[in-house]
Amino acid sequence: MVLGFTAAAIAMLIAIIPAGITLCRGDLATAVVAYEFITAVIVMVLALLAQAFQRSGLFELPVILAVLMFGGGLVFVRTMERWL
Amino acid sequence: MIVKDVFSDVLLGLAVLIVAGASLGVLLMRDSYQKLHYVTPAALVAPLLVALAVLVQMGWYQNTGETFLALFFMAIAGPYLSHATMRAIRVRETGDWRPGRGHDSPAREKEQ
Numbered sequence: 001m002v003l004g005f006t007a008a009a010i011a012m013l014i015a016i017i018p019a020g021i022t023l024c025r026g027d028l029a030t031a032v033v034a035y036e037f038i039t040a041v042i043v044m045v046l047a048l049l050a051q052a053f054q055r056s057g058l059f060e061l062p063v064i065l066a067v068l069m070f071g072g073g074l075v076f077v078r079t080m081e082r083w084l
Numbered sequence: 085m086i087v088k089d090v091f092s093d094v095l096l097g098l099a100v101l102i103v104a105g106a107s108l109g110v111l112l113m114r115d116s117y118q119k120l121h122y123v124t125p126a127a128l129v130a131p132l133l134v135a136l137a138v139l140v141q142m143g144w145y146q147n148t149g150e151t152f153l154a155l156f157f158m159a160i161a162g163p164y165l166s167h168a169t170m171r172a173i174r175v176r177e178t179g180d181w182r183p184g185r186g187h188d189s190p191a192r193e194k195e196q
Contacts (some may be wrong), residue, residue, distance in 0.1 A: 008097075
């Protein structure tokens, strides 16, 4: 286990707490912005944890989440624009 | 070996600082437009630093390639997503994203 990468992953998870507060307490548009922010950080956390545990297979998760972030984000945004 | 560790730790520290600062920006800014500006550092700059840290630690290896692939997808998706989000917020607020066509246009205000 690589200590620096584990520490960075934990620090990033702590650092998204303010964005989580925004997600919970803001209006719909603000919550979507916070959701996009948190998703981008989680992609990094997955890459950091994969490197920390030295598992090559786990590196596929951030790649998949980065692709899904685009599609999922657009679906959320389009839904907000048209129906919510 | 030690130089590699120190260099990757410095890159990771910078990435964490950027994410923490951007997260505070998302919390403290007034409206959604301003908050959206703080997504980009966390979605583009910090992943680049993380990918560089993996590169320094591992060299050119499969893990490094996959990290840069994730960074590539985020770099492609980020601007489109930001634009779509900003457009959706404006449509919600004014009814149309084009200037002068929504609720806030001068012609509509004159009619009311």
